[in-house]
Amino acid sequence: MSIIQAEHIMETHPEHARAPHDSKYANGSAFIQDHYCSVDEAGIPITDMGFLHADAAYDVVSVSRGHFFRLDDHIERFELSCEKFVLTNPYSRAETAEILTNMVKLVGVKDAYVWWCVTRGTNSNGDRSDLAGFQNKFYGFVIPYMYIAHDAERSRGFDVIVSKEFIRIPARSVDPTAKNLHWMDMKLSLGEALLSEKDWSVLTDEEGNLAEAPGANIFFIKNGEVYTPDSGCLEGITRKTTLELCAELGLPTHVEKVTADQLRDADEAFITSTAGGIMPINSVDDIVFGGTGGPGPLTATLHNLYWEKRWDGWLATPVDYDTPVNTESK
C-alpha cells in the first residue's frame, strides 16, 4: 500500500490554500505575554526563567484543512503539564483556545504548527528559590505546518538508530509526561544518528527499555500486535490517536515496558508526532524490517487512516478565517 503524500496534498489541494493575511505574518504569528506580533518580531525576555532554566511547560497542536485536531486534548494535557511543574497559565482554557485560534487566523495557513508555553517568568523579589514569587508568562507562535518526516521520507521509511551514547532524561529528574524544553539528550542523539548516516534516533532508559524518539513516540508491530512504551515518554496525542486507530482496525495493542531488543526483532515500526503524524521506520540499527525496504503494510494502513480521518473532520475544531482578529485586544 502506498503512503498518502500528505505534504504534497497540503501544498497543492485547494482546500489547503492560504487565506488572505497581512504580509507581516508571512512567516508566522506570535503572542508575547499580552499581545500579538509577527513571529519575526517575537522575543522572550532574556531573564525569563523559561529561557535561563528551561523552566516552562509547552504544547504543540496542529491544524490541517483549517481545522485543529484534538484541540481540547492538547489544552487538557498542557494544563496537566503546568500543574506538574507548579506553573499557572495566566489565561483560562477558553482564552488559550482563543489565542491559538487568533494566531492561526493571522497567518492564514490552513495547515499550521501551533506552539505555546507558560514559563516561570521573572521574579521581582530576586529570590530564585521562591517559585510562588514568580509571575508565570504565556508565549506562543504559529508557523506553516512542519514535518519531522517529509513525503519522500515517509514513503521509504526512516532509518533509525537506538542511541548508544545517550539515555533519555529519567522521570525522576524531569517528568516526561509534562511536555518540557529539556531536549539536549534528544538533540545530541540526532547528531549521533546523522554521524552514522541515519535519519532519526530512539532513546532508551539506562536498562535498555525504549523511552521515546526526539519529539516523537516509538511504536513497533510484532505478529500483528502493536507495542509502545508505557513510561519514560510523553503521553503523545498522536500516540493516543494511534492506539484508537489500532482499536478501530482490530489490532491488539500493548502499552507496556518494551526493550530495544524487541524493537530490533519487530516486523514493522513507526514513530508518531503532531509534527508529521504517523511516520514509518524502514530500519533500526541497520536491520531492515520485514527484510525488504519501505513501510510495513499495517504501518501504511495506520498512516493513511490517520490523514483520511483527519481530513474527514474527526475530532476537528474549525478555524473561522473570515472574521478578523482584533490584535489590539488580547
Added chain:
Amino acid sequence: MSIIQAEHIMETHPEHARAPHDSKYANGSAFIQDHYCSVDEAGIPITDMGFLHADAAYDVVSVSRGHFFRLDDHIERFELSCEKFVLTNPYSRAETAEILTNMVKLVGVKDAYVWWCVTRGTNSNGDRSDLAGFQNKFYGFVIPYMYIAHDAERSRGFDVIVSKEFIRIPARSVDPTAKNLHWMDMKLSLGEALLSEKDWSVLTDEEGNLAEAPGANIFFIKNGEVYTPDSGCLEGITRKTTLELCAELGLPTHVEKVTADQLRDADEAFITSTAGGIMPINSVDDIVFGGTGGPGPLTATLHNLYWEKRWDGWLATPVDYDTPVNTESK
C-alpha cells in the same frame, strides 16, 4: 569566627560605588547576537532552539570591586561546554571577553553578575536533525551582582534537604560538566525544600551519591578533611577555587564519589557558586552540623579567605570604566 558581610560591604564601601552610566542601563545591559541594548529590551527570538529545546551552553562570571574573577577560566570552560554540545561560539575568546567587559561598563556596577550563552539558533532549511545547518547565536546580559545566599543567610548557614523526589539529570542524558539550561530537576527540588521550610536542596544520583545543588557545588568537611563529588556535577570555578584555598590552608581534599549519608554525618558543609561564593550550610535533613547552629569554623575561614583574596586582586581582570563603549560597533 564571624562571616564577612560581603553583601553589606558591596552596598556601602566606596570601592563598590557604581560608575556613571546611561540610565537606560539602570537594571542591566545585554548583548543580542550583534548589538548592545538594555536588559529590559533584550529578547531571545521565540524560534531559537536555545529557548525551544534548551539547546545552548552558558556560563556566568562575576565582577567585584570592578574586577572580573578568573575570567579566562570561565571563558575556557565555556568553550569546552560549547564543544561538548557541538556548538560554535561566533565570537573568538578575545571578542567574548570584550563583549562581557563592555556589558559591565555600560551598567557601571563594580559588582556584577555576567551571564552569556551560545544557542543552536534557528535553521534556515527547517531540518531539525541537521545540527550543522544551524547558525549558532551569542546572547548575554549583565545585572548587579546576585546572591544565592544573602549576608544573613550566610551568617546563620542554609538549612538544606537532600531531595527525596528528584535525582539530578544523569551525565548519560546531559553532561553536567557542560554548563547547560536543563534545570527543572533542580528548580522543583527547591520547591520541595521550601515546602519543608528549608532554604535550599541538594540532589543525588539514583544511587544516593551526591551530585550538586541548584546552581552550586556541594562540599562537606569531616575530621578536618574536605570532600566534594567528582562527577555528576558542574566543574564549578568556585569549586576549583575552594580546592585551591583548602590547599593553601593545608586542608586535605577528596574529590571522589561521596554519598548523602556521608554528608549527613559530616562536621561542616557548604555550597559554592559564582552567585554567592562559599555559602555555609547549617543543617541537612534537620541534622545541625556540629550540634550547634551557624557555619563551621573551617567553612567560615574558607568563606572569608575567598572574599579577602578576591578583593586583594587574586586572579583578577580589571574593568576600565572610564573608556566609553561604542555601542554601534559589535
